[in-house]
Amino acid sequence: MTMMEMWTVIGFVAQGLFFGRFFIQWIASERKGESTVPVAFWFFSVLGGSMLLLYALHQRDPVFIFGQAGGLVIYLRNLMLIYKKTPLTAETK
Structure with missing residues (x-):
């Protein structure tokens, strides 16, 4: 696999995560049954966004x-706020 192909794969994987x-x-x-985040x-935002x-x-x-x-x-700040409010018990579903 060439470097260009490798970066293309990385880009597609990142976009898939995002x-x-x-x-x-x-x-x-x-x-x-209602809009929720x-x-x-x-976590997917941080991982996909980083890639x-x-x-x-x-x-x-x-x-x-x-x-x-x-x-x-913004993604990292949201995670900080979530875990500041409920340390070690934040829902991950």
């Missing part, structure tokens, strides 16, 4: 870099 967060949110909302949404940031840095795309870096701050 999309997966919406799928998780949708399933959780359907189960609960489960903790797993934020997309690496991909954007590799591509040297300042718009993409700025968007992902800003998003990561």
Whole structure:
């Protein structure tokens, strides 16, 4: 596998994780019968966003870099707020 192919795979995996967060949110909302954002949404946001940031840095795309870096701050802050409120007992479904 060439380096270019490897980065393309990384980009697709990252985008899949990032999309997966919406799928998780949708399933959780359907189960609960109302709109909800489960903790797993934020973990997928951090993981997918981090991988997309690496991909954007590799591509040297300042718009993409700025968007992902800003998003990561928000995702991490949400996790901090969740675990500050209920340490070690936050729902992860």
